[in-house]
Amino acid sequence: MTLRLMLVAPVTTAALRGARFPVDEPPDAAGLRAARAAAGALPRVDRAVCAPAERCRGTALALGLRVTGEDAPADWDMGRWRGRSLAEVSAAEPDAVARWLADPSAAPHGGESLTALRTRVGAWLDGLPAAPGRLLAVVDPAVVRAALVHALALPPQTFWRLDIAPLALTELTTRTPPHWNFHCGARLQAPGDAPPGQDG
Template sequence: MDLLTGRVFGSTITAMTSRVSLVAAARSSAALAERFDDDRPLDHTGLYEIRLAAPALMPLGAAELRYCSPTPRSRATGDALGFAPLVQPALRDCDMGRWRGWTLADVTACEPAAVDAWLADPRSAPHGGEPLLAFILRIGGWLDTRPACDGAIVAVAEPAVVRAALVYALKAPPSTYWSVDVGPLSTVTLTGVPGRWSLRLEAGVR
């Protein structure tokens, strides 16, 4: 079978298209206080923002499959929205090695050359953890291995995970990762089949 053409023994079939909605976890700190590989729980602002966003996001809980990153704030966001998500280790944040728990300002002040190398080369890992390219491919691998289902799929994930999924799905250069801004509780939907994904923008007026 050719997944790109859908041909089997001279016949044409329609491949089942998956619909995956990714919801960025609510905040656990102010933007400037965000730490690499952060595992802190939701703060008061994050809980308040979930209550405000709940009417728009809770319908996603009707998805046939519901997942989340293993971080406390991702799990708490999914639970607060009524998703009862299944934790997916593959959706963990990028492994930042010895930089884990540091802010970008902290690292830049202590290791400016290492930060420059990390930003310039997606294959580098001066922190001793996971290179950006490997992180993007890991998230893409999770996306490509979702089970085919008639219903939708929803996953609550760290903003970095959502950014990586977008870069992979759009087949964009890894450097595009740095140009994607994913705010808390923002949502993107990807549709397609393994290796062929499209970004779906929902209509604002129905």
């Protein structure tokens, strides 16, 4: 039997719209409208969990999910860079940013390195019960990317090449953990909506 894990990225927030490193803030109004509209497109699930961030909780609520008390992995801890844009940090700390982008073990911001993020998310992924069923988790894009890198044993630098859009659904399946298969993500959309890129 198959465990089907569905990872859904939260909707937009003010920080995300401003291309800033995330802070713990609620979804914006446009994001909540998008989540409510997409609620009917969610696949059937047996259980739902959610990351502790307010944006993830708000997204899960807008999608109409009943989440358990268990937390899914929290977002990447960006330390003192939280709330700042990459452009701002690059101008102020160019050497630190270059080291962060080149070395997965570097954490010049004082938060969590990419290696630490992958290890933490991978431990959660591999620790999921092997019982068959459908588990949905609302988690931040960095967590989805780290899960894919871990599950598929990809090189760490692949993390930077993965783009996860708001409300994107990414699916991993397994019959024998920790061996996972990946199904390419699809954006959730309300019934009757045109697929992305086909707005008429």
